[in-house]
Amino acid sequence: MTAVHDSTRASRTAQASALALDAVAGTLAAVLALSYAIGYGAMIFSASLAPWLAAGMPAVLVSCVVVGLVISLASSVPFMIGGPDSNAAALLAGIASAVAMNVRAGGGSNRAAFATVLILLATASLTTGALLYALAHWKRGNAIQYIPFPVVGGFLAGTGFLILEGAFRVMTGAPLTMRTLPLVARLSWLDTAPALLVGAGLLIGAKFTRRVALVPLVILAGVVVFYAGLFATGQSLDSARHAGLLFQPEPIRDLRLPVVLLRDAWLAPLVSHAAEIVAVAAVTAMTVLLNTTSIGVSTSHDIDFNRELRSAGLSNVLTGALGGIAGCQSTSRTLMNWRVGVRGRRAGVLGALICFLVIGALPDLIALFPKPVIVGLQIYLGGAMLAEWLFYSFRRLPWHDYLLIPAMMLIIATHGIVAGVVLGVVAACLLFVVRYGRINCIRAEFNGRARRSNVERTVDENRLLDREAARLYGIALQGFLFFGTSHSILAHMRARIESSRATADGGVRFVLVDFGRVHGVDASSTASFVRLRQACLRAGAELVLTGLSTPLQAWFRKGGTLVAGVHEFDDLDRGLEWIEDELLASSRAAAQRSLDPGESRLPASLRALRPHLDTVMLAAGEFLFRQADPGNSVYFVESGRVCVALALDDGKTMRLRSFGAGTIVGEMAVYTGAKRSADVIAETPAVVLRLALPTLRRLEAEDPALASRFHEFVVRMLAARLAVANEQLRTSH
Numbered sequence: 001m002t003a004v005h006d007s008t009r010a011s012r013t014a015q016a017s018a019l020a021l022d023a024v025a026g027t028l029a030a031v032l033a034l035s036y037a038i039g040y041g042a043m044i045f046s047a048s049l050a051p052w053l054a055a056g057m058p059a060v061l062v063s064c065v066v067v068g069l070v071i072s073l074a075s076s077v078p079f080m081i082g083g084p085d086s087n088a089a090a091l092l093a094g095i096a097s098a099v100a101m102n103v104r105a106g107g108g109s110n111r112a113a114f115a116t117v118l119i120l121l122a123t124a125s126l127t128t129g130a131l132l133y134a135l136a137h138w139k140r141g142n143a144i145q146y147i148p149f150p151v152v153g154g155f156l157a158g159t160g161f162l163i164l165e166g167a168f169r170v171m172t173g174a175p176l177t178m179r180t181l182p183l184v185a186r187l188s189w190l191d192t193a194p195a196l197l198v199g200a201g202l203l204i205g206a207k208f209t210r211r212v213a214l215v216p217l218v219i220l221a222g223v224v225v226f227y228a229g230l231f232a233t234g235q236s237l238d239s240a241r242h243a244g245l246l247f248q249p250e251p252i253r254d255l256r257l258p259v260v261l262l263r264d265a266w267l268a269p270l271v272s273h274a275a276e277i278v279a280v281a282a283v284t285a286m287t288v289l290l291n292t293t294s295i296g297v298s299t300s301h302d303i304d305f306n307r308e309l310r311s312a313g314l315s316n317v318l319t320g321a322l323g324g325i326a327g328c329q330s331t332s333r334t335l336m337n338w339r340v341g342v343r344g345r346r347a348g349v350l351g352a353l354i355c356f357l358v359i360g361a362l363p364d365l366i367a368l369f370p371k372p373v374i375v376g377l378q379i380y381l382g383g384a385m386l387a388e389w390l391f392y393s394f395r396r397l398p399w400h401d402y403l404l405i406p407a408m409m410l411i412i413a414t415h416g417i418v419a420g421v422v423l424g425v426v427a428a429c430l431l432f433v434v435r436y437g438r439i440n441c442i443r444a445e446f447n448g449r450a451r452r453s454n455v456e457r458t459v460d461e462n463r464l465l466d467r468e469a470a471r472l473y474g475i476a477l478q479g480f481l482f483f484g485t486s487h488s489i490l491a492h493m494r495a496r497i498e499s500s501r502a503t504a505d506g507g508v509r510f511v512l513v514d515f516g517r518v519h520g521v522d523a524s525s526t527a528s529f530v531r532l533r534q535a536c537l538r539a540g541a542e543l544v545l546t547g548l549s550t551p552l553q554a555w556f557r558k559g560g561t562l563v564a565g566v567h568e569f570d571d572l573d574r575g576l577e578w579i580e581d582e583l584l585a586s587s588r589a590a591a592q593r594s595l596d597p598g599e600s601r602l603p604a605s606l607r608a609l610r611p612h613l614d615t616v617m618l619a620a621g622e623f624l625f626r627q628a629d630p631g632n633s634v635y636f637v638e639s640g641r642v643c644v645a646l647a648l649d650d651g652k653t654m655r656l657r658s659f660g661a662g663t664i665v666g667e668m669a670v671y672t673g674a675k676r677s678a679d680v681i682a683e684t685p686a687v688v689l690r691l692a693l694p695t696l697r698r699l700e701a702e703d704p705a706l707a708s709r710f711h712e713f714v715v716r717m718l719a720a721r722l723a724v725a726n727e728q729l730r731t732s733h
Helices: 002-044 047-074 086-105 110-137 149-172 181-186 189-208 214-233 237-242 268-272 274-299 305-321 331-339 346-361 363-367 371-395 404-415 417-438 459-467 483-500 523-539 550-559 572-586 588-592 604-612 667-672 693-702 704-732
Strands: 082-084 327-329 442-446 472-481 510-521 542-546 567-569 614-618 623-625 633-639 642-647 653-659 679-682 686-692
Touching (some): 002 086, 002 331, 002 371, 047 082, 047 086, 047 305, 082 305, 149 181, 189 371, 274 327, 404 417, 510 550, 510 572, 523 550, 604 686, 667 704, 686 693
Parallel strands (some): 510 542, 542 567
Antiparallel strands (some): 614 686, 623 679
């Protein structure tokens, strides 16, 4: 009983400790979430929108509750923390100012302008939620890999600038321009000292420590400095609030729902800024994937990206329905949660509930939070992003990639986020085209000596093909062919073809292009190969194309490359076989050595073997022997052609090598005593002569000279095969 009692007490102690840890972590997450959210609200409702700050703040704060709660419950990472996002807030600040300006310019009242801004925030959240959920539904969680890295860096640098610009608007009440920059000098030390303390303290402190307590301690120090200054100057809370140093309390019960605001809002300005609203959704999607990737790497936790997109999408739909701003998973708060030892969902849920309690029941606490401290947080966020992408990335990226980052930042600062992202994507695509155009898409070049088909030739035929090797110019391509690569390939091949015409052997007769490893082509590439066909026609050469996939065949037929006179084969081996047959058939030497009908193709030294050989007649497709049969015979191909084929798992066969008249097949199993390693099938009607192993053993005893000549013939055939293989291997390297 004592042991059970002690075990129960230990279990209760452990549960109480875990609950206390979750409560501390949840409280810390809530404090940070509210601090950042207040800063985002101050950034959105600044400058000309500053009079609506108190009324608009609930739209930002509600995101702390909804996004934080849904992500804590639905994320694939149990200790994930979510909330309003700085990237989305920075974009919304610029869009909100433009929308309000449009309403006022059209004669709308302040009420209409405010309602339109709140509808904008809700619409951006709903659009973001729909996009994130759609990406999760179609399992596009890996879409981040298709965004060029410099574009991501340029966007984040631009976002950092927008956050700093928001901090300037909160401090001065005016947008950041060269004309308004001197306004900073007119600020009191109570405006600037806490802001610089928090901003500089976090930027410098983050370089030396990663302790969880850094952010709350620096924020607390900023609050202490602010209130110490307030006490030293003799100002009251009301006077500080009147001076814009503190917020007006606004409980969450005063939140304006989007449905109620529709009658006062102007929809036309929202339609005119639809591209920017979609940009907020795209930026949040990118932020979700980037943040969750960082969290997975830092915590060694497997991330289900589609589940993260789904949870963020659902949270944004809900917060949008309530009029809140877009949010997502937070890297800093999640890592803080993990570093203090939290491994479950309870801390995140408690953090969201604490946010709800403070916003709903204790709004005066928020009203006591100093604006200069919020400005300091914005300086930290924006400064950290600029430092990361403008300075630290300089050492990590090539100069042409790095230049895209400040260029995008300047465009975002002067012309908006959409223009900056479009510039970045276009520039990144151009850089890719230039780089890919420098990649050598020529996998190999060869002539008739360097590359042979898998057809076994006689010794004499191999000598003849060696003499005619220069009559073939072959090239094997790889990758994706587009206008940046196809023109250089055409120029290279045309130069080789034209230079060969000056040689004594009459130049290239066959031009072979292998597309076996080509993934695709564009329209300009097909035009280049039409010009190649024309160059071959002028040079008197025949164009042979091999390895064309079905889509490539369709492209080349539409483009005019595959026309009469152009030879096309399924693979490189078949194309080489056809060219070799053509060279042998047209050779004077081949014509001189053509045999009379009925004359055996056995070498003269082995004619005495004829009485000892059995004649086997094969129809096309008939097996000479099968894989795993006993290796008890060797065969001379008298006429026709047979091939060695390997049976594959899918029921198909792969041709390994073909054997024509005058060659020998099946000798390896006879010498090794192993079973047949592959099938041998007649490709055409064929006649073969069979030498049985018992017959060979009898000849070795009764006629050793004839048996010796047979073995010598086999050795010469094997040496010829090895010589061809060595030459191909040498030239391929």
